[in-house]
Amino acid sequence: MNHLSEEELVDHYYGEDAVGSRAQTERHLGTCPQCARAWRDLESDLKEMKTGGDSQAFAFLESPAGGASYGRRVWASLASSLEPYPARKRVGLHLSLWQGMVYVATCAVLVTCAFYAGRQWEHRQPPVVAHVVPHPAAKQPVVIVVLGDHLDRSERLLVELKHTDADNEQMAVPLRDEARTLLAANRVCRQNAKQSDDPALTKALDRLDHLLAELASQQDSLDPATIERLQKEMNQGNLLFEVRVLRTRIPDRQASAGRSQGGTI
Amino acid sequence: MGENDHAAVRAILAGDTDAYAALVKRHSATLFRVAYRITGNQADADDVVQEAFLRGYRKLDGFESRSNFGTWIYRIAVRCALDRIDGRKADERSRVSEETDLEQQAVQVADQAAGPERLLLSAEIAAMQEMALRSLSPTERTAFVLRHLEDRSTEEIAAVLGIAPNAAKQAVFRAVQKLRLRLATLRVRT
Numbered sequence: 001m002n003h004l005s006e007e008e009l010v011d012h013y014y015g016e017d018a019v020g021s022r023a024q025t026e027r028h029l030g031t032c033p034q035c036a037r038a039w040r041d042l043e044s045d046l047k048e049m050k051t052g053g054d055s056q057a058f059a060f061l062e063s064p065a066g067g068a069s070y071g072r073r074v075w076a077s078l079a080s081s082l083e084p085y086p087a088r089k090r091v092g093l094h095l096s097l098w099q100g101m102v103y104v105a106t107c108a109v110l111v112t113c114a115f116y117a118g119r120q121w122e123h124r125q126p127p128v129v130a131h132v133v134p135h136p137a138a139k140q141p142v143v144i145v146v147l148g149d150h151l152d153r154s155e156r157l158l159v160e161l162k163h164t165d166a167d168n169e170q171m172a173v174p175l176r177d178e179a180r181t182l183l184a185a186n187r188v189c190r191q192n193a194k195q196s197d198d199p200a201l202t203k204a205l206d207r208l209d210h211l212l213a214e215l216a217s218q219q220d221s222l223d224p225a226t227i228e229r230l231q232k233e234m235n236q237g238n239l240l241f242e243v244r245v246l247r248t249r250i251p252d253r254q255a256s257a258g259r260s261q262g263g264t265i
Numbered sequence: 266m267g268e269n270d271h272a273a274v275r276a277i278l279a280g281d282t283d284a285y286a287a288l289v290k291r292h293s294a295t296l297f298r299v300a301y302r303i304t305g306n307q308a309d310a311d312d313v314v315q316e317a318f319l320r321g322y323r324k325l326d327g328f329e330s331r332s333n334f335g336t337w338i339y340r341i342a343v344r345c346a347l348d349r350i351d352g353r354k355a356d357e358r359s360r361v362s363e364e365t366d367l368e369q370q371a372v373q374v375a376d377q378a379a380g381p382e383r384l385l386l387s388a389e390i391a392a393m394q395e396m397a398l399r400s401l402s403p404t405e406r407t408a409f410v411l412r413h414l415e416d417r418s419t420e421e422i423a424a425v426l427g428i429a430p431n432a433a434k435q436a437v438f439r440a441v442q443k444l445r446l447r448l449a450t451l452r453v454r455t
Contacts, residue, residue, distance in 0.1 A: 010438050014412065016419060045445050049413060070297060071290030074314055078289060079282070082322055087280035 004028060004035045009042050147192075147201075148250040150185045151243055154208055157182065158240040161215075164227055172222035179215035186212055204242045211239065270334035277325060289318055292335055296342040302410045303346035305395060313349055317342035343407060343425045351403045397447040401440050408433055409440035 004012075004025065011017050012025050029036050157178050164172055190205035214230060215222075234240060269287070276284035293314060300313035321328075321338045328337060398406055404426060411417040411425065423433035 006442065007438050010441050011434070014419075014437070016434065042445075045448070046413065046441065048448075049444065068290065071293035074293045074318065075286045075289040077315055078318055078322075079286070081319065082282050082285060084280045084282045085278050085326065 003032065004038070006038070006042070009035075009039055012039070013042060013046055146185065147189050148247070150182065150189050151247040151250065153178070153182055154186070154212075155240065155243050155247055158211075158234060158243060161227075161234060162231060162240060164231070167224055172218075172227055176215055176218050176222060179212045183209070183212045183216050201246060204239070204246055207237055207239055208243065271330055274325060274328060274330070274334060277322075285318075285322060288334065288338070292338055293318075295335070295339060299339065299410070299415055300342055300346045302414055303343065303407050304349055305398065309349055309353075310346075313342060313345045317345045320345065340425045343411065347403055347407050347426070350406065394448065397444050400447060401443055404428075405436050405440040405443070408436035409444070412437045413441075 008017070008025065012022070015022075017025055029039050157175060161175055164175065186205060186209050190202060190209055193201040193205055211230060211234060214226075214233075218226060270291070273284045273287050296314045296317055297310050300317075301307060301310035304310050304313060317338060321341050324341075328334070398409075401409065407426065408422050411422045412419070417425075419430050419433050419437070422437070423430040426433060426436075428436075
């Protein structure tokens with residue numbers, strides 16, 4: 001091991017040797033007379049620099065302060081220049097246990113009362129009924145749409161009726177059921193057509209109504225004679241053609257209704 | 266004592282200024298001792314103690330309850346003392362360099378040692394030691410006082426001085442080195 005530097009000796013004196021080297025330094029001081037002499041000199045010098053004890057060195061650093069009276073003197077000189085801190089209001093921290101419980105209970109009661117008051121108020125309010133007055137122009141498009149759908153379905157029914165085999169009674173049963181469904185819608189459409197002063201549509205729906213009523217009034221099965229009669233009635237008045245024509249007019253009616261409502265349909 | 270200090274701090278922050286009296290009375294002596302050792306004279310030490318307590322009071326709302334009030338106010342006092350000798354250092358530098366000439370010291374001490382007045386000799390020795398201490402930089406002196414006379418750890422010194430622990434250790438070493446050099450003549454001749 002090399003000789004110890006003065007800095008290493010100072011560190012050793014203050015117990016701040018490098019990690020793990022204290023024992024090594026001790027061993028070296030025990031074996032190296034030169035370092036041991038340097039250590040003794042340093043130790044002696046540093047002990048001389050301590051105040052108190054037998055040494056007169058650094059005696060001037062002995063504090064001349066006079067115990068408790070000194071603290072009182074310092075306070076006397078300070079007291080007048082200290083401004084009090086504004087009191088902190090830490091309500092939550094200074095509440096005692098029972099005060100805290102009262103506080104929590106009060107909050108709970110208030111919340112419960114508010115809840116029930118809200119419920120009662122809600123029940124006592126009259127139900128709000130929305131009075132929606134439809135725009136007069138808005139009715140027509142709806143009927144037209146329904147009319148278009150009604151005419152579609154009616155056209156299909158008439159086509160099926162036209163091609164129904166009169167000898168096959170069971171084939172006519174679905175036609176009767178469909179006629180019963182269409183009958184109610186046809187009456188609504190007919191009534192609306194009368195109100196809108198559309199004689200062609202009214203007339204066609206009248207005839208369709210008659211046919212549907214005939215068909216709907218049949219019992220479980222349709223006899224071939226009835227089917228033939230209905231087919232003849234339909235063909236004589238050319239009802240199918242008339243329904244198709246009306247069906248083709250629907251887009252024109254929708255367009256004109258759309259223009260009248262600013263294109264909202 | 267620590268709990269009493271915290272209770273006093275809480276009372277002060279709640280508006281009770283008088284609660285500070287207990288803290289002042291409890292820690293004044295410690296602060297004075299370290300202030301005196303750093304500044305080297307009673308008047309400055311008194312001023313440092315008052316200034317430290319005043320600064321401490323004003324910063325009390327930033328004092329963390331986890332800390333020890335004694336350690337906290339001690340550090341403030343050391344900073345105050347350091348500031349004081351730092352400001353004073355420039356004025357004294359020329360005088361110190363003139364008076365601490367080693368050859369002159371040796372002659373003076375040798376002359377006084379030959380005389381019969383031991384008290385006068387002691388006073389001279391103390392003056393030399395004081396001058397040796399004053400020849401140190403404020404940081405070296407403070408680091409030496411805290412390490413050697415106040416038995417504070419290197420980490421604590423570093424925290425007070427606001428420097429790295431290694432720099433604090435170096436400051437202590439430089440101080441020891443300078444003091445030994447300056448007082449070597451005194452030791453040999455006496």
